[in-house]
Amino acid sequence: QSMLTQPPSASGTPGQRVTISCSGSSSNIGSNTVNWYQQFPGTAPKLLIFNNNQRPSGVPDRFSGSKSGTSSSLAISGLQSEDESYYYCAAWDDTLNGSVFGGGTKLTVL
Amino acid sequence: EVQLVESGGGLVQPGGSLRLSCEASGFIFKNYNMNWVRQAPGKGLEWVSYISRTSDTIYYADSVKGRFTISRDNAKNSLYLQMNNLRTEDTAVYYCARVRSSTTSSLDFWGQGTLVTVSS
Secondary structure (H helix, E strand, O other): OOOEEOOOEEEEOOOOOEEEEEEOOOOOOOOOOEEEEEEOOOOOOEEEEEOOOEOOOOOOOOEEEEEEOOEEEEEEOOOOHHHOEEEEEEEEEOOOOEEEEEOOEEEEEO | OOEEEEEOOEEEOOOOOEEEEEEEEOOOHHHOOEEEEEEOOOOOEEEEEEEOOOOOOEEEOOOOOOOEEEEEEHHHOEEEEEEOOOOHHHOEEEEEEEEOOOOOOOEEEEOOOEEEEEOO
């Protein structure tokens, strides 16, 4: 199963704005919406962004998502130490008839 | 409160079988599509399977097709994953997850996961 492409790591200092990219293809991001998940080690993933740029109730507006063509980005503004976590993008793939995830990005707050 | 509780994981030899269960509560289970997603130790998330509300649409990842079977019992508020002919590469934490709505593929609630270890 193909994967979406994310950078393995990202970092920033408190208060900074960081972005995490996610690259796909015409069969997934290019034709379907993108979702982002946050996962702390040893715990289940949590939905952070759905339908490209929508936040579930309870997710701070410091988190935002965008999509353009076959790529998507997650932006975190006003970075906080508690944002240090793993972040995954995902989208439905029309060719595979299944969901595909990115490999995950480990965000470090310096 | 929405809750998803997986069970059935454990240690199994290569070629063996296991049946995972996911018991749902706090929402009307029959109204939601469901998924299984797994995560190998130290690795990223991998989608495994999808089942629609009425079980009329089912999809599998190529890596498990022909070996795994997803099913659900809406009367029992339960989701299942029958895993046959297990391989060492199937070792992972298996999560059941709810699809947020019929207009998205996003997974808004996840269980705590159950560990499956395939080893001789």
